[in-house]
Amino acid sequence: MTQKAACLAVLGTGSDVGKSVVVTALCRIFANRGLRVAPFKAQNMSNNSGVTPEGAEMGRAQIVQAEAARVAPHCDMNPVLLKPVSDVGSQVVLNGVAWMDASSQTFYGKKEVLFAESKAALDRLRSAHDLIILEGAGSCAEVNLMACDIVNLRMAAYAEAPVVLVADIDRGGVFAQIVGTLACIPAEQQAQIRGFVVNRFRGDLSLFQPGIDWIEQRTGKKVFGVLPWYKHFRIEAEDAVVIESPRPFHPAADSEPAIAVVRLPHISNFTDFDPLTQLDGCRLVYVEQPQELAPFRAVILPGTKATCADLHWLAATGWRDRLLGYAAAGGHLLGICGGYQMLGTWVRDPDGIEGEPGTTAGLGLLPVETVLKAPKTTTLTDFTWEGIAGRGYEIHMGRTDPPREQSLVAVHARNGEACADHDGCLGEDGRVMGTYMHGLFDSPAITRRWLASTGLGAIEVDRLHGPTARDQAYEQLAAHALAHIDIEALTALLPASLRERLR
Template sequence: MTHKAACLAVLGTGSDVGKSIVATALCRIFANRGLRVAPFKAQNMSNNSGVTPEGAEMGRAQIVQAEAARTAPHCDMNPVLLKPVSDLGSQVVLNGSAWMDASSQSYYRNKDFLFAESRAALDRLRGAYDVIILEGAGSCAEVNLMANDIVNLRMAAYAEAPVVLVADIDRGGVFAQIVGTLACIAPEQQARIGGFVVNRFRGDLSLFRPGIDWIEQYTGKRVFGVLPWFRHFRIEAEDAVVIESPRPFQPTEAAEPAIAVIRLPHISNFTDFEPLTQLDGCRLVYLEQPQALSAFCAVILPGTKATCADLQWLADSGWRGHLLDYAAGGGHLLGICGGYQMLGTWVRDPDGIEGAPGATAGLGLLPVETVLKAPKTTTLTDFTWDGIAGRGYEIHMGRTQPPEACSLMTVQARNRQTCADRDGCVAADGRIMGTYMHGLFDTPAITRRWLAGIGLTRIEVDRLHGPAARDQAYEHLAAHALAHLDIEALTALLPTSLRERLR
């Protein structure tokens, strides 16, 4: 008989309740117990994406979970990725490649096909692993969407996966979250839910004990545990909701120097800056409301899924003037991917990749212009900067050719194929620079080089940085989950043959 991995689904009572965290913890716990583990999310909606060793694009959250599971990421782990470009439309990445730009209505017309593709991807994973940790999306009880659901209870049923339902006590109404979710789904779907995890608890856990008892008595299902809020380690966030509506910030509010990231409306891959948040003696802040920038050591324009629209937003909001004043006053500006495109003179979109064909004026701070055109570049990239070797990844539709005299980096390989290309651009005085390289700060020596360039020579960049720091965080997360969840009760949801291997 063909091998078929067991599946366990982690679904939620809503968005950002902690599904990704619980799934990541289970990936590391089961991997530490000797199982071959893979994550799976049939459909992800996020502008945080990454590149697999094969050069395919997938959601960053499943790359994080693959790292936690100590396995190479593969697009089968996230066969459908929606990258929003507006409130009503998204680019659809299917099996690792850009497939179509779809409105909500056109996307739903393709749901049967996408569900079939997702099932096929899951079947391939089940042939290569011992256990698959499925993650849901948003609430699993959206009654208006369930008929076309490909990622929550419908996929769990296909996988014959028991469900762990995650609820967030920090946002309030945790009892209503749990009971309301059960009330909104069919009896056979209720039966699939094995129990609950209550996430983001603060305070004295003994005070919540009566609440646990009530949930178990009312629903007849287990509470597998209550996860306290953690601050002693960080796991990359999946959604930009964690950086929504940041308040204005003045560096004088902090004892240490500060670096600003402009929180663009269509920001993507903000996990690029996670290593900078770990630095002692330096603070990274996100800014959305326009403000003077002169006191910041550096300002970063991040990636975006809609360069032209966000360029217009910079102009309409007043940010453009502040950025130009900052540059004229001697400030240090770094643009990554879409942010790099914004620093140039023009972004041209002759084929209407991002909307109506046309051209949008850039900030004019670098002597480059960008033409948006297919196909999309998705590569794992080896590069050197000032003789320092690094590895990053590229995800972009634009083509930007810098003058050779002011290019920033030498590209040595893309997707394991050697080359001798150039990437990025740097102004003559070295203060303004841009690059397509995501993951720039994962390499400690690269981070040191950039910090030195903005005058922060005394900031120590530990060797435990980037991937090494993430791996340590997965261990901390696994220990945190083991301390507060009944893992034995969770594993009892799995087949007997697999439980015996976990003893």
């Protein structure tokens, strides 16, 4: 019988406290020590998703963690993905495939089915690896939700995984976060938590030593480390909370050029633009309140989980007029996925994929219309743009067929199968373009080509870009964690057979 991999769980005192980053760091640290490591998050809620080599959909955060672990992403690493389409409803992606659209109430009625599927996915991962790093979701002490928990302490108990609890000192109340979490859970679950990592510390670490002593004395559990805030590298964010409520930005005439991304209410895959944030010589900003766009060298409409709803939002807020005026004045517009659909003439939803069946007027800037329909397209896609090779991924419900003579890119393979297709559309003046390709800017050469199309061809795009830049960041994160977390104490939580291999 194959021995099951050991498990270690990283849970949190709340959302966005740093669980994903800690898991990413541990994946790279233990991979560097020769273990076959894999991440696992039973249930994720995010509109940031990606595609595996098999053509399955999963959360971007677990794809990032798989990259850090140097393993191919697989939907077993994130068997349940919830993609919010409203305040009370989500599309449920199960084992990489869109399964159902559910209200919160309906979803909770499926929890035992989803828990069984998640356990099976974890078991499959454990049969093929040495160590699984589990990530929790939100707070592990939401007392109203714990009976239906499939991702936090209940999953850690199934995996027999010692738990490390992450708390965020930057938002304040770190002592209450830790002690309050323990106070909200029963004694047997308190015993699962073996210690803590305090994240996002600013200032002199020595001044926090009395706080560490207090936590350890009060709880009887170890503080494994205090992670200082970092700015010298960047790890993809899991949730759009990091770009919520951006302030209006007005580029000065003498400042470096700026590119705007419209922060749509149902924005998805905003990490598409991370490579642009790393460029020297231009600035990428998110804009939410309608504002004058003329100073921006380019404006991007990103992906969205609710194209029709966000088109109505553009019209209601005044963004529609701003975007049309910008295009009429010769501005450069790029739409990706849902943003591409918005640039067309119509978005038709005959089957009610996004709500009530109907038709919504697009911006009319590209000669295409979209019909929303199942099944969902999820592919890793090889393409060329004017002979320049790139690789992206497609995640969309619907089809958009441009005139072939105005298509943007040639598609050569999807999920490893050769094809002769095309994608995207280029406006007649060359200033408006759209594509379904997420990950467009992962290729340095493609990024250079797009920048040149906007008049920013002088900006240097070096080889440390996209996946290469991400890999360097994982190494920097691992070094940062090793300097501030007692990895040997964490290793002591693992089975003796695994500890022997790490000596």
